[in-house]
Amino acid sequence: MQLYRIDTLFDCAIIGGGPAGLNAALILGRARRNVILLDNDTPRNAVTQESHGFITRDGIKPKEFREIAHKELGRYPSLRYEKREVVSVIKNNKNDKPSFELLTSENDELYQSKTMIIATGLKDVLPNIENISDYYGKSLFHCPYCDGYELRDKPLVVIIGEQVQGFHFIQIIYNWSKDLVVCTNNGEAFQNSKQKTLLENKGIKIIENKIKNFEGKNGQIEKIVFENGEKFLRKGGFVMPQLIQASDFGKELGCQYNPLGGIVVDSYGRTNIQGVYAAGDASVIAPAKLIIAAAEGVRAAAGVNMDLTQEEFLG
Ligand SMILES: Cc1cc2nc3c(=O)[nH]c(=O)nc-3n(C[C@H](O)[C@H](O)[C@H](O)COP(=O)(O)OP(=O)(O)OC[C@H]3O[C@@H](n4cnc5c(N)ncnc54)[C@H](O)[C@@H]3O)c2cc1C
Numbered sequence: 001m002q003l004y005r006i007d008t009l010f011d012c013a014i015i016g017g018g019p020a021g022l023n024a025a026l027i028l029g030r031a032r033r034n035v036i037l038l039d040n041d042t043p044r045n046a047v048t049q050e051s052h053g054f055i056t057r058d059g060i061k062p063k064e065f066r067e068i069a070h071k072e073l074g075r076y077p078s079l080r081y082e083k084r085e086v087v088s089v090i091k092n093n094k095n096d097k098p099s100f101e102l103l104t105s106e107n108d109e110l111y112q113s114k115t116m117i118i119a120t121g122l123k124d125v126l127p128n129i130e131n132i133s134d135y136y137g138k139s140l141f142h143c144p145y146c147d148g149y150e151l152r153d154k155p156l157v158v159i160i161g162e163q164v165q166g167f168h169f170i171q172i173i174y175n176w177s178k179d180l181v182v183c184t185n186n187g188e189a190f191q192n193s194k195q196k197t198l199l200e201n202k203g204i205k206i207i208e209n210k211i212k213n214f215e216g217k218n219g220q221i222e223k224i225v226f227e228n229g230e231k232f233l234r235k236g237g238f239v240m241p242q243l244i245q246a247s248d249f250g251k252e253l254g255c256q257y258n259p260l261g262g263i264v265v266d267s268y269g270r271t272n273i274q275g276v277y278a279a280g281d282a283s284v285i286a287p288a289k290l291i292i293a294a295a296e297g298v299r300a301a302a303g304v305n306m307d308l309t310q311e312e313f314l315g
Pocket of ligand 1: 015016019021038040043044047048050051053085087119120124136141143146246282293
């Protein structure tokens with residue numbers, strides 16, 4: 001394989017151009033740091049039409065959010081953006097100073113940097129229901145703070161599997177709509193019978209049959225179809241997906257993970273591996289929000305700049 005080594009040694013390589021990576025780039029650009037931002041443009045919220053809850057940007061389309069961010073980053077000459085997928089990262093140590101080599105899939109380019117920020121986010125693994133992905137992000141969501149307002153007072157389905165937080169999830173959604181049907185989809189969703197009784201006393205119907213698929217148009221749920229042939233009218237709902245890291249770079253570099261699966265960082269985004277920082281959903285896991293990811297990007301960028309400045313200052 002012919003590798004194309006990019007000559008520049010960047011101060012920081014950011015993998016992932018969601019709100020975390022973008023805001024990290026903004027702060028580092030303003031700190032006059034030489035940065036490469038590598039992003040393969042497959043963000044977690046690509047399936048949604050609108051994003052909510054980010055003050056001044058409430059209701060914005062995810063694509064428009066990125067376009068505005070790229071325009072702002074364009075003001076800073078030390079920032080470079082490339083639409084690339086990073087396929088591997090190697091850490092080198094020379095005189096106790098770390099450096100990184102990042103290999104991308106397109107053109108087999110090799111980028112080199114003194115530090116790196118993992119901002120690759122999460123992926124949602126949905127329950128195994130035939131056409132669920134046609135509805136996810138359109139009328140079926142995972143986060144009531146993001147999309148509950150648009151579904152307020154509608155007849156909703158709440159799909160929970162065997163997650164420990166299932167009961168809590170239903171209670172929270174009850175805040176937006178009292179017309180709830182809970183589907184356990186054949187899983188052991190409740191920890192005890194008391195939880196079921198509490199829900200039933202609130203008028204919440206619990207259906208334990210397995211869901212076959214959904215009926216509806218343009219991603220808007222109209223009916224839930226069960227494997228036994230029964231159908232139930234609904235106008236939308238919530239589901240608890242399984243959350244997995246979108247990349248394994250943290251694992252490969254030896255970063256510590258918390259019990260929820262997030263990369264452990266300090267308040268400046270530093271991981272336990274020198275020179276490696278993490279930001280956004282990849283470290284936060286929950287609550288996963290655009291504005292929190294962006295803020296985490298700021299923390300990590302400040303950490304990178306602080307550590308590099310100190311190193312340069314002290315020689
Ligand atoms: C259906 C849905 C609706 C949502 N609605 C809202 C909402 O209304 N409001 C809200 O605040 N939050 C919402 N969220 C949550 C929000 O999308 C996340 O919290 C946020 O995107 C996290 O930002 P991030 O930068 O950490 O990760 P992401 O936005 O996922 O960005 C990660 C980036 O890393 C890139 N990447 C990954 N691996 C590689 C690689 N190997 N090489 C190069 N690039 C890579 C990806 O392409 C992506 O661009 C929603 C999420 C979902 C799933």
